[in-house]
Amino acid sequence: MDTIIIRGGRRLSGTLPVSGAKNSALTLLPCALLTDEAVTLRNLPRLADIDSFQHLLNQFGVSTAIAGARPEDFGRVMTLQATRLTSTVAPYDLVRKMRASILVLGPMLARAGEATVSLPGGCAIGNRPIDLHLKALEAFGARIELAAGYVRAYAPDGGLPGGEYTFPVVSVGATENALMAAVLARGTSRLHNAAREPEIVDLCQLLVAMGAQIEGIGTSDLTITGVARLHGATYMVMPDRIEAGSYACAAAITGGEVTLTGVRQADMAATVQALTDAGVHVAAVRDGLHIATDGPLRPVTLATAPFPGFATDMQAQLMAMLCLAQGSSVLTETIFENRYMHVPEMNRMGARIETHGRTAIVHGVDRLIGADVMATDLRASMGLVIAGLAAADETRVHRVYHLDRGYERLEEKLALIGADVERVGGD
Ligand code: EPZ
Numbered sequence: 001m002d003t004i005i006i007r008g009g010r011r012l013s014g015t016l017p018v019s020g021a022k023n024s025a026l027t028l029l030p031c032a033l034l035t036d037e038a039v040t041l042r043n044l045p046r047l048a049d050i051d052s053f054q055h056l057l058n059q060f061g062v063s064t065a066i067a068g069a070r071p072e073d074f075g076r077v078m079t080l081q082a083t084r085l086t087s088t089v090a091p092y093d094l095v096r097k098m099r100a101s102i103l104v105l106g107p108m109l110a111r112a113g114e115a116t117v118s119l120p121g122g123c124a125i126g127n128r129p130i131d132l133h134l135k136a137l138e139a140f141g142a143r144i145e146l147a148a149g150y151v152r153a154y155a156p157d158g159g160l161p162g163g164e165y166t167f168p169v170v171s172v173g174a175t176e177n178a179l180m181a182a183v184l185a186r187g188t189s190r191l192h193n194a195a196r197e198p199e200i201v202d203l204c205q206l207l208v209a210m211g212a213q214i215e216g217i218g219t220s221d222l223t224i225t226g227v228a229r230l231h232g233a234t235y236m237v238m239p240d241r242i243e244a245g246s247y248a249c250a251a252a253i254t255g256g257e258v259t260l261t262g263v264r265q266a267d268m269a270a271t272v273q274a275l276t277d278a279g280v281h282v283a284a285v286r287d288g289l290h291i292a293t294d295g296p297l298r299p300v301t302l303a304t305a306p307f308p309g310f311a312t313d314m315q316a317q318l319m320a321m322l323c324l325a326q327g328s329s330v331l332t333e334t335i336f337e338n339r340y341m342h343v344p345e346m347n348r349m350g351a352r353i354e355t356h357g358r359t360a361i362v363h364g365v366d367r368l369i370g371a372d373v374m375a376t377d378l379r380a381s382m383g384l385v386i387a388g389l390a391a392a393d394e395t396r397v398h399r400v401y402h403l404d405r406g407y408e409r410l411e412e413k414l415a416l417i418g419a420d421v422e423r424v425g426g427d
Helices: 022-034 048-059 099-112 131-139 172-182 198-209 241-253 265-277 312-322 342-347 378-390 410-416
Strands: 003-007 013-017 039-044 063-067 076-081 114-118 143-147 150-154 164-166 188-192 213-215 222-225 233-236 257-261 281-285 288-292 301-303 328-332 352-356 359-363 372-374 394-398 420-424
Touching: 003 378, 013 410, 022 039, 022 048, 022 076, 022 099, 022 172, 022 198, 022 241, 048 063, 048 099, 099 114, 099 131, 099 150, 099 172, 131 143, 131 150, 131 164, 131 172, 172 188, 172 198, 172 222, 198 213, 198 233, 241 257, 241 265, 241 288, 241 312, 241 378, 265 281, 265 288, 265 312, 312 328, 312 342, 312 359, 312 378, 342 352, 342 372, 342 378, 378 394, 378 410, 410 420
Parallel strands: 013 257, 039 233, 164 188, 301 328, 372 394
Antiparallel strands: 003 394, 003 420, 039 076, 063 076, 114 150, 143 150, 188 222, 213 222, 257 288, 281 288, 328 359, 352 359
């Protein structure tokens, strides 16, 4: 397992291209199952999770071809074609490596009338149930069976009739599965209290480009009129708002000045607000955001929330930045039950963070000290990298395979803005 060595204390500056969004790509890829025509996705990030999803789709007989990727390029173009499916089963050994595999359930059910997917199980940040995915599909007419660690979904002959479902809590993945099941239903389907994340809008836009009929895009109330078939499309994956926010925190904690190109400010308004409240200067520039700091960071009090609220996926990264604020910040994690595993590691670097259930109090300190730290999950790992960039000496972040799942070519990007980072193998 690789380790990243960061020799911190350097002020980051320069321009950084933002990659395609991981959490959009992971729901756009399974859309290829919904048609026998070619679907081409541009600006796909080069990430471990994308490779895993490609491998899973290949298991179903989906052909995938990657074009136009020079080694030095960020992003790739992938053309997928599910001419005919050779399997409708997503096996345990693939699903356990990437829980987003559950996103094949809805489209596979819509295309083939049945789907068998290993239950994804929990992960470091929580037990991650899928009950809402299943309830939405049942509301649309699916029959669901749970057996031997698998979920089996069946559509009636002739396909799903469609239906109506109100989510008791906002769920990104369940909204995505329900949308991909409904687009080929025989009737009309409605979703209420649906997720509104930009990645959901991206999914709706690809589905519409493929011929789907969806109303209410971008709102919590979606109406999907089923169509008999969908056709192929070419689509550009949206920029990654979480990657952009992560690098903004990295620039800010080092007192740096970085331009992030390709990001859409509207996707990350809550992050921009939090940075601004912390005293960071954020300005929209042509095709991106300019991040600058010219004084001490200020403490911030906020709670994570579904979009348009502050993204839970930005919590660890903001917390890292606030370790050096002048005063105490109060962060409340309302989405996942165990998303503070970066706290003890940051405290080992000299931070002063205390947690009480879902609330963390970040008492600002004057400096952080480099240390050996352990990555536990994707965003916690980035929080540790951000802390390491501010620490005056050496930080070694172990088990960085977590990072490779969500940050395209992290070391190259950090080096582009002046960081001293090195990846070494085998720890
Ligand atoms: C997506 O996960 C993202 N992953 C997560 O990003 C992100 O943190 C999360 O949305 C929230 O924004 C991808 O898009 C691949 P949820 P998802 O369903 O869909 C509960 C990252 O770091 N829930 O919106 O799994 C759940 O336990 C990852 O990039 C149920 O109770 O999240 C959680 O408390 C981490 N039953 C809350 O809802 C269900 O059936 C929100 O989960 C589904 C969810």
